[in-house]
Amino acid sequence: MKNESIAFIMAGRRQRHRRWVLVTSFLVVLACILCGAMLLLGNTIHPVKDVIRALLGERIQGVSFAVNTIRLPRMLAGVFAGFAFGIAGDIFQTMLRNPLANPNVIGITTGSSAAAVFCIVILHASGAVVSIASVIxxxxxxxxxxxxxxGKSFSIGRLILIGIGIQAMLNALISYLLLVGAEQDIPAALRWLSGSLNGSQMHELPPLILSVFIFAPIVIMLAKQLSILELGEQSATSLGVNTDRTRMMLILSSVCMISLATSTTGPIAFVSFLAGPIAKRLVGVGFSNVIPAGLVGVNLVLAADLIGQFAFVVRYPVGIITGIIGAPYLIYLLIRMNRKGEL
Known part of the structure; x- marks a missing residue:
């Protein structure tokens, strides 16, 4: 009987692992397809062989500039920003055991945005200055x-409410900066605030790419502890997890990634909010949701950018499309949580 129970448990684990591998592989393939579409599509659709030759460094009139200067930086910004937003959102939602506890809702992204707008509008700075200010x-x-x-004890509900209040204050600060800023700086700041891949340049991407390569492996290594933290403070401590150190490393890693992503592309709405729940629905339970959430973030950003570019007569920034997708889900989530008495 005991052996049968163990065999049943192991069979279930293998089934869940196969599902995780299949879903993750599908998300990788979908991301590759969307990356290819980002490089191929534009005002002019170039042949695949010409795009590949241009990426390999061959000079092709009309193709090399479009692919290497415009489309490749845009695609890379979408990939790394989407991955950073997706992972960071999943970390906060899992660690705080609440789908509302993501960087967009509790004001972390808004803090980075306020610093970036201050640098753009008041200091007339860009590049490294904006990145450093956003992280700080x-x-x-x-x-x-x-x-x-x-307070007297840590409360997730209190954290979310305070975060929403801080976000409102920071949004007011951003509005004030836009009012007192120079007229010629306002369009750039507004375009950046909407969350956009337009105008992405290769020299702006290294800080974001480096942050993902440094902090994403740290988060992946802490994925098991992150899953245990979801059980609660007492359970995690009894299972041998140093909760304070683990939480600090996860918060530091996610904030650095999402701050640099925000400084590069602007606050792309709802990606960090949607990526984790979508990935969890696809992958199921039993294995880490970190990598799938990052990949869902990549696919959301790339797909939304393609929709914004080509689905309408007017071209819309990626943040507007993700906002249209995410806002109804937020309303649905608030209604569901209110009915369950979780608010």
Whole structure:
């Protein structure tokens, strides 16, 4: 009887692992297809062989500039920003055991946005200055929210409410900066605030790419501890997890990634909010949701950008499309949580 139970458990585990591998592989293939579409499609649709030759460094009139200068940076920005947003959102939702506890809703992204807008509108800065300011502001925002939510004991509900309040304050600050800023800087700031891959340049991407290569492996290595944290503070401690150190490393890694992603593409709405739940629905339970959430983020950003470019008469930034997708889901989630008494 005991052997039969063990065999049944192991069979279920193998089945869940196969599902995880199949879903993750599908998401990788879909991301590759969307990357190819990003490189091929534009005002002019270039043949696949010409695009490949241009990527390999061959100079082809009309193709090399379009592919290497415009489409490749745009595609890379979408891939790495989407992966960063997806992973960061899943970390906060899992760690705090609440689908509303993501960087968009609790104000972390808004903190990075406020710093970036200040650099663009007031300091007339760009590049490294905006990236550094975004990371510092993101870390400062999450630290302030965490300190204010401590009280006598840590409360997830209090953290979310304080985060929403901080977000409102920061949005007011952004509005003020736009009012007092120079007129010629306002269009660039507004375009950036909508969340856009337009104008992405290769020299702006290294900080974002480097942050993903540094912090994503750290998060993946901590994926098991992240899953245990979802059981609660006492259960995680009894299972041998150093909760304070693990939570600090996860928060630091996710905030650095999402701050640099925000400084590069702007705050692309709802990607960090949607990626985790979608990935969890696809993958199921039993294995880490981190990598699938990152891949879902990549696919959301690339697909939304393609829709914004080619599905309408007017071209829309990627953030507007993800906002149209994410807003109804947020309303649905709030209604469902209210009915369950979770709000």
């Amino acid at each position: 502001a993101g870390l400062a925002t999450v630290t302030l929210i965490y300190i204010l939510s401590r």
